[in-house]
Amino acid sequence: MIQSKYLRRALAGLALPVLAATLLAACDSGSSSSAAASAQGAGQSQAKPGSADQIALGRYLAKAADCAACHTTATGAPFAGGVELASPFGKFYGSNITPDKEHGIGKWNADQFYKALHDGVTPDKHLYPAMPYTSYRSMTRADTDAIYAYLMQQKPVAVPTRAADLSFPYNMRFGMMFWNVPFLKNQLTDASSGKSAMWLRGQYLSNALGHCAECHTPRGAFGQLDLSKSLTGAALGRVAAPNITPAGLAAVGWTAADLQTFFATGIAPQGSAYGEMFPVVHLSTQYLSKDDLTAVTTYLMGDQPLPPQPVKTINADAMELDAGKRLYTAVCAGCHGFQGDGKPHVAVAMKGNSTVRNADPHNLIVAMLDGIEAQKFPGTESLQDMPGFAGQLNDKELAQLSNFLRATWGGQPASITADQVKALRMTTAAH
Amino acid sequence: MSMTIHPITMHINGKPVGPVPVPEGIMMIDFLHEYLDLTGSRLGCGQGICRACVVILDKPDGSSEEVRSCITGAHFFEGKKVRTIEGHAQRNEQGEVVALSPIQQKFLEHYSFQCGYCTPGFVNAATVLVEKLKRQPVTKAQLDDTITEGLNDHICRCTGYVRYFEAVKEVVLSTPGLVKDAK
Numbered sequence: 001m002i003q004s005k006y007l008r009r010a011l012a013g014l015a016l017p018v019l020a021a022t023l024l025a026a027c028d029s030g031s032s033s034s035a036a037a038s039a040q041g042a043g044q045s046q047a048k049p050g051s052a053d054q055i056a057l058g059r060y061l062a063k064a065a066d067c068a069a070c071h072t073t074a075t076g077a078p079f080a081g082g083v084e085l086a087s088p089f090g091k092f093y094g095s096n097i098t099p100d101k102e103h104g105i106g107k108w109n110a111d112q113f114y115k116a117l118h119d120g121v122t123p124d125k126h127l128y129p130a131m132p133y134t135s136y137r138s139m140t141r142a143d144t145d146a147i148y149a150y151l152m153q154q155k156p157v158a159v160p161t162r163a164a165d166l167s168f169p170y171n172m173r174f175g176m177m178f179w180n181v182p183f184l185k186n187q188l189t190d191a192s193s194g195k196s197a198m199w200l201r202g203q204y205l206s207n208a209l210g211h212c213a214e215c216h217t218p219r220g221a222f223g224q225l226d227l228s229k230s231l232t233g234a235a236l237g238r239v240a241a242p243n244i245t246p247a248g249l250a251a252v253g254w255t256a257a258d259l260q261t262f263f264a265t266g267i268a269p270q271g272s273a274y275g276e277m278f279p280v281v282h283l284s285t286q287y288l289s290k291d292d293l294t295a296v297t298t299y300l301m302g303d304q305p306l307p308p309q310p311v312k313t314i315n316a317d318a319m320e321l322d323a324g325k326r327l328y329t330a331v332c333a334g335c336h337g338f339q340g341d342g343k344p345h346v347a348v349a350m351k352g353n354s355t356v357r358n359a360d361p362h363n364l365i366v367a368m369l370d371g372i373e374a375q376k377f378p379g380t381e382s383l384q385d386m387p388g389f390a391g392q393l394n395d396k397e398l399a400q401l402s403n404f405l406r407a408t409w410g411g412q413p414a415s416i417t418a419d420q421v422k423a424l425r426m427t428t429a430a431h
Numbered sequence: 432m433s434m435t436i437h438p439i440t441m442h443i444n445g446k447p448v449g450p451v452p453v454p455e456g457i458m459m460i461d462f463l464h465e466y467l468d469l470t471g472s473r474l475g476c477g478q479g480i481c482r483a484c485v486v487i488l489d490k491p492d493g494s495s496e497e498v499r500s501c502i503t504g505a506h507f508f509e510g511k512k513v514r515t516i517e518g519h520a521q522r523n524e525q526g527e528v529v530a531l532s533p534i535q536q537k538f539l540e541h542y543s544f545q546c547g548y549c550t551p552g553f554v555n556a557a558t559v560l561v562e563k564l565k566r567q568p569v570t571k572a573q574l575d576d577t578i579t580e581g582l583n584d585h586i587c588r589c590t591g592y593v594r595y596f597e598a599v600k601e602v603v604l605s606t607p608g609l610v611k612d613a614k
Binding site for chain 1: 455456458478479480499501502503504506507
C-alpha cells in the first residue's frame with residue numbers, strides 16, 4: 001500500500017524551508033496512548049514468548065497487517081523483499097524481513113522490531129513513511145512481539161534488500177526524523193462512531209494492523225495523513241482509494257453484510273476488488289476470522305450503520321445516453337449483461353456497482369481505459385480479465401459510455417467530458 | 432433498459448448485408464447464426480475466453496484484427512467490413528467451394544484440428560497474423576514467438592496447438608515477403 005504520491009509529498013516536504021518551523025513543534029514523547037486504548041482488541045493471548053501460540057498469533061497478525069504486500073514478490077521467497085514501488089523520483093523496494101542475519105532482520109531483537117514499527121527507526125536507519133509505521137505505531141507490544149516471533153521462524157533468505165533508487169534530496173533518510181516530529185501521531189482519528197467491543201476491535205484492526213488510512217485518507221502538503229478527513233478517499237495510485245467513511249460507504253450502497261463478504265471473498269454485489277485493493281483481499285483480509293471481519297466492518301460503518309442509499313433517478317440528455325447505450329451494448333453487454341446484471345464468475349454487475357455509483361468518475365474511467373487483470377479470488381472463484389478500451393474507444397466515446405453507466409445504474413449526473421477521459425489516459429503505465 | 436430494434440448494415444465476406452432489423456443487445460455471433468445463417472463461427476465459452484467465435488474486422492487503414500463475436504454486440508459492426516470463416520475459401524458462382532485459403536489448406540495437410548470446433552477461430556487468427564506479416568515482416572529468429580503470440584489466446588481442447596503452429600509456420604515461410612531473411 002505504498003504510494004508514490006504520498007512519498008513524493010512527504011519527501012518534498014523535507015526540501016522545503018518551511019519544515020524548519022516544524023522542527024520547533026512540540027515533540028510528543030512517543031508513549032502510545034493508543035496502545036492502551038486498543039489493548040482490549042489486541043494481542044488476544046498473552047502468549048509465552050517463542051511459544052507455538054505466539055508464533056501462530058504472529059502469523060495471523062502478519063496477514064492482518066498485510067506484510068506480504070510489500071515484502072513478498074509474486075515469485076520470491078516469503079518476506080525476502082523485492083517488491084518494486086515506482087515513484088517519480090526513482091524506485092523503492094520492499095526490504096528483506098526474513099531472519100537472515102546479513103540481509104534480513106536476523107540481528108534485530110524484539111525491542112528493535114517494535115521500534116521499527118512504532119517509530120519508523122531500524123537499528124541502521126530511518127524508514128521512509130512508505131512503510132506505514134504511522135499506522136503500525138498503534139500496534140501493541142504484544143502484537144509486534146508475536147509478529148517478530150513469527151518472522152523469526154521463517155526461513156532465512158540471503159537476498160540483499162535493493163537500495164532505493166532516489167534522487168537528491170529524497171535520498172536523505174535522516175530527513176525523516178524531522179518529518180516525524182509533527183506528523184507521527186499516536187492515534188488516528190475515527191470516521192465512524194462507536195464504543196462497542198466489536199467497534200473497538202475493528203478500530204485496532206483497521207487502523208493499526210490493516211492500515212486502511214494509508215490509502216483511504218487524503219494527505220497534506222507534506223505527505224502526512226490529513227486526519228481531519230479520515231478515510232474520505234484519496235487518489236494515490238492509478239486506481240483511487242474511495243471514500244470509506246460510513247456516509248461514503250452508504251452513499252454507494254454498501255451494507256455491513258456486503259462489506260464483510262467483500263473482505264472475505266473479494267466479490268460483493270457492489271463489485272469486486274481491483275487495483276490496490278485486490279492484493280489487500282488476496283493477501284490479508286480473506287484470512288481474517290469471521291469475528292475480526294465483523295469488527296472491521298463495524299468500525300468502518302459504525303455501531304449504528306447508515307442505511308444504504310438507493311440509486312437516484314437521473315435525467316440526462318437522451319442523445320448522450322443513447323450514444324453511451326450503443327457503446328455499452330457493443331463492447332460491454334457481452335460480459336456485464338444487457339441489463340447490467342453481470343454474469344456470475346465472468347463479470348460483475350454494473351447495476352449497483354459502487355464504482356459506477358461513485359460521484360468521482362476516476363476509477364470508472366480508469367477501469368475502462370486500462371482494463372482489469374484476471375484475478376483469482378478465495379476458494380474456487382475467479383474473474384476473467386477485463387480488456388482495456390484505451391485503444392478502441394476515443395475520449396468522447398468513453399465519456400458517453402461513462403455517462404450512460406452513471407445515469408442508468410449509478411445515480412450520478414451524466415456530466416463526464418471527453419477532456420476528463422483524456423486527462424486519465426495512460427502514458428506510462430502497465431496495461 | 433427497454434429492448435428496441437435497430438436496423439443494422441455492414442459488409443460481410445465482401446457482400447453488403449442489411450439493413451436488417453435486430454434487437455439492440457444482440458451479440459454478433461447470434462446475428463451471424465440466427466439472422467444470416469452463417470453458422471461457421473463457433474460459440475464456445477460465451478464469455479470471450481476461448482476465441483472460437485472470432486471474426487475478422489477489416490479496418491479502413493487496410494489492417495485487420497480479430498474481434499470476439501460472442502461478447503461484441505452486432506451493432507458494433509455497423510458500417511464495418513467483416514470476414515467470417517465462410518469467407519476464406521474461393522467459391523464459384525454457384526457458391527461451391529473451389530479452393531481453400533492457404534491457411535485452410537495447410538491445416539488440412541497437417542491435420543491440425545481434431546474435433547474442429549476451435550478451427551474457425553484459428554483460421555481467422557492465422558489469417559490476421561499472415562496479413563500483419565505482410566505489412567510488418569519479421570526475422571526468422573522472431574518467427575516462432577510471433578506465431579505463438581498470434582495464436583496464443585485461442586484454446587483448443589483437443590490440444591492441437593503444435594499442428595496449428597506447424598501449419599501456420601509453413602504458410603508463413605512459403606509466402607514471399609513475410610519473413611525478412613527467409614531463404
